[in-house]
Amino acid sequence: MKPYVILISGRGSNMQALLQARLPGQCVAVISNRPEAAGLAWAADRGVPTRIVDHRRFPAREAFDATLAEEIEGVGGELVLLAGFMRILTPGFVERFAGRLLNIHPSLLPAFPGLNTHEAALAAGVRLHGCTVHFVTSALDSGPIIIQAAVPVLAGDTPDSLAARVLQQEHIIYPQAARAVLDGRCRLESGRVVWDDDATSADLALRVPAQ
Ligand code: GAR
Numbered sequence: 001m002k003p004y005v006i007l008i009s010g011r012g013s014n015m016q017a018l019l020q021a022r023l024p025g026q027c028v029a030v031i032s033n034r035p036e037a038a039g040l041a042w043a044a045d046r047g048v049p050t051r052i053v054d055h056r057r058f059p060a061r062e063a064f065d066a067t068l069a070e071e072i073e074g075v076g077g078e079l080v081l082l083a084g085f086m087r088i089l090t091p092g093f094v095e096r097f098a099g100r101l102l103n104i105h106p107s108l109l110p111a112f113p114g115l116n117t118h119e120a121a122l123a124a125g126v127r128l129h130g131c132t133v134h135f136v137t138s139a140l141d142s143g144p145i146i147i148q149a150a151v152p153v154l155a156g157d158t159p160d161s162l163a164a165r166v167l168q169q170e171h172i173i174y175p176q177a178a179r180a181v182l183d184g185r186c187r188l189e190s191g192r193v194v195w196d197d198d199a200t201s202a203d204l205a206l207r208v209p210a211q
Contacts, residue, residue, distance in 0.1 A: 001024065001025050001026045002024070002025040002026070002078050002079060002182050003025065003026050003027075003028040003075070003076045003077055003078050003079075004023070004025045004026070004027055004028065004077060004078065004079040004080070004081060004178075004182065005027070005028060005029050005030070005031060005072050005075065005077030005079070005080050005081070006018060006019075006027060006029075006030045006031070006043075006081045006083050007030075007031050007032070007033075007068075007080060007081070007082050007083065007085040008030060008031075008032050008037050008039045008040070008083050008084055008085055009032060009033055009034050009037055009084055009085050009086040009087070010034065010037050010038060010039065010084055010086070011037075011038050011039060011084065012030075012037065012038060012039015012040070012042055012043070012083065012084065013039075013084075013167065013170075013171065014083035014084055014104055014170055014171065014174050015030060015039045015042075015043065015083045015084075016039070016042060016171075017170070017171035017172075017174060017175055018081060018083060018174060018175055018178055019043065019046065019048065021175035021178075021179065023175065023178055023179050023182055024179060024182050024183055025079065025178075025182040027048050028049065028075040028076055028077055029048070029049045029050065029051050029071070029072075029075045029077065030043040030048055030049070030050045030051075031050070031051045031052070031053060031068070031071055031072070032050070032051075032052055032053075033052075033053055033054060033055040033064075033068075033085070033086075033087055034052075034054070034055075035052045035054055039083075039084075040052070049075065051071055051075075053067055053068050053071055055087060061088070061090050062090055062092065064087075065089060065090045065092065065093040066092075066093075068093065069093055069096055069097075072097075078100060079100050079102070079178075079181060079182060080097050080100060080101045080102070081102050081174075081178055082101070082102065082103040082104070082136065083104060083174070084104075085103075088140060089136070089138070090138075091138040094136055094137060094138045095138075097136075098188070099135065099187065099188040101135065101136040102133060102134070102135060102136065102146070102177065102178060102181065103133070103134055103135075103136050103141070103143070104131060104132070104133050104170055104173075104174045105117070105131065105132050105134070105141045106118065106131050106163065106166050106167070106170065107120075107121065107129065107130065107131065107132065107141075108128065108129065108130040108131070108132060108148055108150060109132040109134060109141060109142065109145065109148075110142060111124075111126070112124075113140055113141035113142065114140060114141060116159075117129075118159040118160075118162040118163045118166070119159045121153060121162065122153065122157060122158075122159060122162065126153060127152065127153055128150045128151070128152060128153065129150070129151055129152075129153050129162060129166060130148055130149050130150040130151050130166060130169060131148065131149050131166050131169055131170045131173065132145055132147075132148045133145070133146045133147045133148075133173055133174055133176075133177035133178075134146060135188045135193065144188060144191060144192055144193045145193065145205075146177040146180070146181070146186060146193055146205075147173045147176055147177045147204055147205055147206070147207065148173070148205070148206050148207070149166075149169035149170075149172065149173045149206070149207035149208070149209070150206065150207070150208050151165045151166055151169060151209065169207065169209065172207065173207055176204055177204075180195070180200075180204065184196075185197065185200065186201070
């Protein structure tokens with residue numbers, strides 16, 4: 001079973017979805033950059049080892065990322081799943097884990113990278129919004145896309161109502177994408193996402209839930 005690590009900064013609902021999905025791998029640690037992250041207690045209660053690398057104790061991003069990488073490698077983590085991990089990673093870190101670093105972002109990338117994606121989607125007046133699981137590259141919230149899920153933007157939506165609709169889909173597509181990568185059915189080759197089976201990829205790549 002391939003060892004993987006989940007990185008969180010807060011609530012950890014995507015982490016929960018990943019751990020409850022019984023992925024074909026072993027979660028060897030949940031690591032947070034914030035000691036107060038609620039997800040840490042949830043993981044610890046279920047016997048998953050937890051660690052804290054507090055970014056405020058480091059003078060520069062490079063030093064934080066170097067320690068984070070050592071922690072991940074120290075527990076034998078081969079795949080790294082960013083699950084609401086709200087730190088910009090240095091190119092050196094991204095390079096070190098190239099092809100082994102996944103992120104979930106609450107928008108249909110490349111639309112709305114960064115923060116406050118639901119406010120931005122409402123302000124732009126888009127009719128479709130959603131979430132994206134992608135391999136991480138050094139640009140913020142970008143990288144080869146593994147799976148996306150689309151949801152409608154409804155009349156009367158607020159950022160909170162839209163966030164809740166998107167989050168439901170995050171909890172479905174992140175485990176699907178992580179499973180495919182852990183199985184080796186999906187990987188990064190020369191900067192592109194390659195699936196073993198085109199039919200599987202077509203089925204999974206875009207999820208549009210029925211209304
Ligand atoms: C999720 O919506 C995730 O997509 C987002 O943070 C939230 C974390 O919630 N990530 C980003 O915005 C990354 N750019 P969670 O802690 O409950 O999983």
